[in-house]
Amino acid sequence: MSDIAKGDELPALQVHLTRADLVRYAGASGDFNPIHWSERIATGAGLPGVIAHGMLTMATAGRLVTNWIGDPTAIRTFGVRFTRPVLVPDDDEGALVDITGVVGEVTESDGARIARVDITAKFDGKTVLGRASAEVRLPS
Amino acid sequence: MSDIAKGDELPALQVHLTRADLVRYAGASGDFNPIHWSERIATGAGLPGVIAHGMLTMATAGRLVTNWIGDPTAIRTFGVRFTRPVLVPDDDEGALVDITGVVGEVTESDGARIARVDITAKFDGKTVLGRASAEVRLPS
Numbered sequence: 001m002s003d004i005a006k007g008d009e010l011p012a013l014q015v016h017l018t019r020a021d022l023v024r025y026a027g028a029s030g031d032f033n034p035i036h037w038s039e040r041i042a043t044g045a046g047l048p049g050v051i052a053h054g055m056l057t058m059a060t061a062g063r064l065v066t067n068w069i070g071d072p073t074a075i076r077t078f079g080v081r082f083t084r085p086v087l088v089p090d091d092d093e094g095a096l097v098d099i100t101g102v103v104g105e106v107t108e109s110d111g112a113r114i115a116r117v118d119i120t121a122k123f124d125g126k127t128v129l130g131r132a133s134a135e136v137r138l139p140s
Numbered sequence: 141m142s143d144i145a146k147g148d149e150l151p152a153l154q155v156h157l158t159r160a161d162l163v164r165y166a167g168a169s170g171d172f173n174p175i176h177w178s179e180r181i182a183t184g185a186g187l188p189g190v191i192a193h194g195m196l197t198m199a200t201a202g203r204l205v206t207n208w209i210g211d212p213t214a215i216r217t218f219g220v221r222f223t224r225p226v227l228v229p230d231d232d233e234g235a236l237v238d239i240t241g242v243v244g245e246v247t248e249s250d251g252a253r254i255a256r257v258d259i260t261a262k263f264d265g266k267t268v269l270g271r272a273s274a275e276v277r278l279p280s
Contacts, residue, residue, distance in 0.1 A: 021168065028161065028168035029199045033212055047213075054215065055199040059169045062195055072173055073187075075194065077271070079219025131217070 004115055004138055010068045010101040015060050017052050017086060018094030025056045039090065051085035052095065057128060058082075061121045064099045065134045068117075074137045076114070081130035086123045098122045104133065113138040144255055144278055150208045150241040155200050157192050157226060158234030165196045179230065191225035197237065197268060198222075201261045204239045205274045208257075214277045216254070221270035226263045238262045244273065253278040 022036045031053055034041040042050045058080050066072045088095045104118040119132040162176045171193055174181040182190045198220050206212045228235045244258040259272040 015170075024164070024168040028164040029196070030155075030203060031199070031206065031212070033206075035212075051213075054212065055195070055202055055218075056169070058218070059171070059195040059199070063170060066171070066173075072171070072175075072194065073191075073222075073225070075222060077219065077221045078195075078198070079217065081217045082213075082215060085213070 004103060004106060004113075006103055006105055008103040010064055010103075010117065013060075013064045013067065013099040015063070015097050015099065016094045017056065017060070017088055017097060018092065019050060019088055019090055021094065022050070022052055022056065022088060025053050029053065029055065031055070047085065048087055050088050050090070052088055054082045054085075057086050057097065057121060058132075060097060061099050061119050061129055061132055062134065064101050064119060065117050065136060068101070069136050069138075071139075074139075075134055076137055077135040078133075080119075080132040082128075083130040084123070084126055084128045086128050095123055097128070106138070113140070144243060144246060144253075146243055146246055148243040150204055150243075150257065153200075153204045153207065153239040155203075155237050155239065156234045157196065157200065157228055157237060158232065159190060159228055159230055161234065162190065162192055162196065162228060165193050169193065169195065171195070187225065188227055190228050190230070192228055192235065194222045194225075197226050197261060198272075200237060201239050201259050201269055201272055202274065204241050204259060205257050205276060208241070209276050209278075211279075214279075215274055216277055217275040218273075220259075220272040222268075223270040224263070224266055224268045226268050235263055237268070246278070253280070 121129040245256040261269040
């Protein structure tokens with residue numbers, strides 16, 4: 001990890017989010033809003049269908065970084081803009097989310113090397129998170 | 141919601157995170173790192189014990205904002221710094237996390253009113269998330 005430099009690409013991640021995943025996430029997070037499990041209520045609220053919890057999409061995008069760095073406690077900051085919902089169809093495949101990332105900058109802070117990873121999450125060819133980035137403390 | 145102004149405090153939230161919650165969150169998020177369920181491995185890694193997934197703490201803090209605004213899709217951005225882990229004891233009570241928030245700023249953007257909510261999450265009297273804030277589109 002000592003040779004990590006600006007421009008490095010992280011191993012890409014493809015994740016299927018199914019309605020069963022959303023139900024599990026509802027139970028784990030305590031967010032039982034029915035737009036995440038009821039087609040009727042989601043469409044009634046003007047959405048095209050059931051959508052993933054934004055925080056589940058965000059957590060999934062974060063997995064790109066933890067998979068890469070190994071140690072989840074190395075992640076210092078994480079922020080995103082929720083730009084588009086991930087629409088989850090009622091089938092076994094679910095929604096395919098493509099996650100990629102690149103090292104945008106490597107800096108020094110208090111003797112530690114910090115990498116800023118810029119993350120792109122796409123669903124159906126469009127980005128669903130904007131300005132998504134995490135700061136990671138690199139192993140010395 | 142039209143009278144929301146800088147300085148407004150959100151209704152506070154107290155959440156118990158138990159080890160069972162962490163196990164649920166592991167299954168929902170796909171993050172099965174054993175520091176979130178094994179005392180042996182957590183202490184072997186130099187941690188004082190089993191710690192909550194940072195993204196679970198973050199999602200819990202986000203619930204303060206969704207509870208307040210009602211519509212989860214109104215949240216435009218969300219970012220935190222992971223400053224301290226939440227240590228989850230092996231009992232029925234779990235870790236008590238205190239979440240509070242205040243409207244830090246209200247701005248106009250493209251005709252919409254946007255509130256920046258500054259969030260404080262505390263465990264054992266200490267903040268566990270730094271620079272935690274969310275931008276929320278206010279109903280017109």
